[in-house]
Amino acid sequence: MPETLTATPSETTLSETLIICKPDAQERRLIGEILGRIERKGLKIVEMKMLTISRDLAQQHYSEHADKPFFGELVDFICRSPSVVAIVGAASTDAVSIMRTLIGPTDPATAPPGTIRGDYGTVVTENLVHASDSPESASREIALFFPER
Numbered sequence: 001m002p003e004t005l006t007a008t009p010s011e012t013t014l015s016e017t018l019i020i021c022k023p024d025a026q027e028r029r030l031i032g033e034i035l036g037r038i039e040r041k042g043l044k045i046v047e048m049k050m051l052t053i054s055r056d057l058a059q060q061h062y063s064e065h066a067d068k069p070f071f072g073e074l075v076d077f078i079c080r081s082p083s084v085v086a087i088v089g090a091a092s093t094d095a096v097s098i099m100r101t102l103i104g105p106t107d108p109a110t111a112p113p114g115t116i117r118g119d120y121g122t123v124v125t126e127n128l129v130h131a132s133d134s135p136e137s138a139s140r141e142i143a144l145f146f147p148e149r
Helices: 023-027 031-040 055-061 071-079 095-103 116-120 136-143
Strands: 014-019 043-053 083-090 129-131
Touching: 014 031, 014 095, 014 136, 023 071, 031 043, 031 083, 031 116, 055 071, 055 129, 055 136, 071 129, 083 095, 083 129, 095 116, 095 129, 116 136
Parallel strands: none
Antiparallel strands: 014 083, 014 129, 043 083
């Protein structure tokens, strides 16, 4: 079981989202840069762990894509090597939107410079980081990856 780092109670925030620094971020040694950008934006890393995501967990995480032709490749990719999974908090009520803006659009060809994917992404299928797309998704994903909460 990977060690989980947890913020102190005084660092608890009003809104949370989940991010995954995917295998390509780890393989390209960009995890520190990604986490640094999150912190420099003023967001807090509330909990974090590194793990190789199991096929079962990946299939649950990406369940909304199960009927799409790219589902198998998506699962294979996220399971191929370790990822860093973190709960990110904001002192506002909109951690999801702030994080999604910071990472940029899925396709690095259209992601603006200054976003994580715009600056470091090279391929749409390996886009460095996942961020929950809604507060509901954030709650579901946090429960999947941090069931001990």
